[in-house]
Amino acid sequence: MKLVIIAGTPGAGKTSILINTIKILKGTITKPAVVKVDCLATDDDKRFATLNIPVLTGLSRDMCPDHFSIYNLDEMIKFADKNSADTLIMETAGLCHRCAPYTDNCLGICVIDSTSGPNNPGKTGPFLSCADIVVVTKGDMISQAEREIFREKILEANPVCKILDINGLNGQGAAELAKHIIAFDKKVTDRERLRHNAPFSVCTLCVGEQRVSKKYHRGLLRNMNGFQKYIGE
Amino acid sequence: MEQIRNIKIIGGIDKSGKHENIKCFDIAQGEIIGIVGPTGSGKSQLIADIEQLSQKDSSTRRQILINGEIPSSELRNNPRQKLVAQLSQNMNFLADMNVKDFLLLHAQCRGKSMKNIDKIIYMANQLTGEPIKPKDNLTILSGGQTRALMVADVAVISESPIVLIDEIENAGIKKHEALELLSGYNKIILIVTHDPVMALSAQKRIIMKNGGMTAVIDASPEEKTISSQLSKVDQTMLKLREMIRNGQHIEEKDINQIFLKPTVNNKMATLIHH
Known part of the structure; x- marks a missing residue:
């Protein structure tokens, strides 16, 4: 089972990016399943349901959402297995910028909103600095200059990441993310460890x-x- | 960065899966190409293919070659080597800084000399009626000032050799001069547009239909003349706008200049060549 973990600030466009990417993945040999974790309420299960793939949602309620995601990882993998998926895509609701939900053998994707200002990549913390791929959204709303500054600031925080510009509304750039997911060849093990410690x-x-x-x-x-x-x- | 002398678009399929009429199309450094067609005809997808340097791996199966060769993965993946810079009507400056500090930050990020800053502001001011001051906050600039500054910044600081202009029709800037400025820096310019001034400013235009490139038209000599006249109309509109803003009355002589013989903006041309 391949594990893809998507983290990002609320409203950055995680779900929109994911929906566009899964539409492309469905046309390939990949068999994706999605787990969406939210804190208090979600109606994203309805958005994902239109894709006709196995979808599971979880609400973390009184538990820290990233802790909830990690704590329930085994169960999520079982769900994906049972539905004969080969790629589990988990979208977290991580909020506090202090921890990162990625494990050693997952593909860690951080989604960040470029309208959040050029100082934001430096403040975003481990879920950006230990991601494999950083997806920048809403680039169509800011100037070229700001996009370039934003990109430099991401590279300052995470010099080894790949940066992809994706438009969540029309899906431009999602094909590139799908390619990275298909090409990713690590499998999740039963001894997964987090890449970064929590507070x-x-x-x-x-x-x-x-x-x-x-x-x-x-x-x-x-x-x-x-x-x-x-x-x- | 490797110099981009030309890009080649190798045609793929349209929305019905048929081969595109245009099998192959070359664009050279410094050329301005228009992309026209009804809404939903595939203009944005063509741009997306160029931006992603598609290798028959998008829905259109088009392939993009750089200098006649398949682009290296470095060129496709290195975020510092992004080939395409974009300008569109929806874009705004959101950074809470003054113009000068912002340009300095951008120049610093791109490893460019700081002495270009005043030149950029000067160039931007040639494209808009309302002068931008270095200490102005970015977020209070008008639509026209914002667009003018974006054009000048893309021309001087952004290294991307390909510039994509997406429906920048009502920007309130001198469109003709803006294009001249960009092409003066030897960039390849693609303009998605419904605006005759912009479309006729291009040397060639690609006609899109049903997701495919159906034809490429060279601008005729007559169209070039019309383009200059339309540009005059454009400038008159800008001027009238300024006069109304300043509380002046508009007289008939103010519109009559639309039909005068077009002059070349010498100041601009000199700037570009230095």
């Missing part, structure tokens, strides 16, 4: 704390001045 320690907010005052917080805590300490057992 350290347990977060008090994650376990339900709502009070703001400093004295209620435990774990790895960092002050505005950069001083960092661990409070807890």
Whole structure:
């Protein structure tokens, strides 16, 4: 089973890119299955259903969405297997820019919106810096100069990635992404590891704390001045 | 970057799967080619094929050769060697910076000399009625100023040897001069357009129908004259726009100049050659 993981900021165009790419993949020997993870609600299952391929959606709710995706990876692979797919494409809803959902043997694709400004690639963090392919969307809305600056800033953050410009609305460029997915030849193993670590320690907010005052917080805590300490057992 | 002397489009199939009329079409450095045809006739797909340097692997099965050869994978994949620069009506500057800082950042990203900056602003100001100042914020520029600055920037800083202009009809800039500026830098220019001024400014135009290239027409000498006259109309419209903006009355003599003999913009021509 090939594993393709797609991450990106909300509204960057992950689903649109994916739909255009899958339309092309369907005309090849590839048999794709899609898993879409969202946080609170999704109607993307309806969008994917029109493609006539196996689709599974999951809502992470109270769990961190990237953690949810990784935690359920085995189940997703079983789903793809059962539906005799050979390529599992997983679209995550990763949000915090601090971790990256890619495993060692997946094809990691980061989708980034070029209208988000030239400083954004530097701020996007590991899901851009450890991606294999960076897809730039909405390039038709900004000037050539900004597109070139944006591309340079991506290469500063991730010098080895491939950059593809894709228009999510009309699918221009999606054929190139499909080619990369077809040519990708690593198989997922039962000993997958994440490429990048998540933030350290347990977060008090994650376990339900709502009070703001400093004295209620435990774990790895960092002050505005950069001083960092661990409070807890 | 390798010099692009010409590109060759080898025809594929149209939307009904039939072979295109045009089997092969060469475009040389410095040429301006129009792409015309009704909506849905495949103009954008032709552009997409050129942008992706298709190798019979798109829906049209077209192949694009560079200098007569199949382009290297380096040319197709290296993001720093992007061949095609694009200009379209929907494009805007979104960066929250002033004009000068922005151009400096772009020049720096492309490893270009900083001393070009004032030249770019000067050139842009030849294309639009409302002068751009170096300290103006990019996001407050008018539509015409924005387009003019984009054209000058593509001409001087962007290295892409092929420029694609997509329906830039109502940009509020001197279209003729804009094309002259770009072709003066020896770029290959493809213009997708429904606008007679733009279409007739091209030396040749590709006629699209049902997804295929059906014909290539050379601009006739008569069309060249008409093109210059239309360009005059265009400039008069720009001038009238400025006058109305400045609170002036429009008189008959202001429109009469449309039909005067066209003059060459010497200032522009001198700039290009230096």
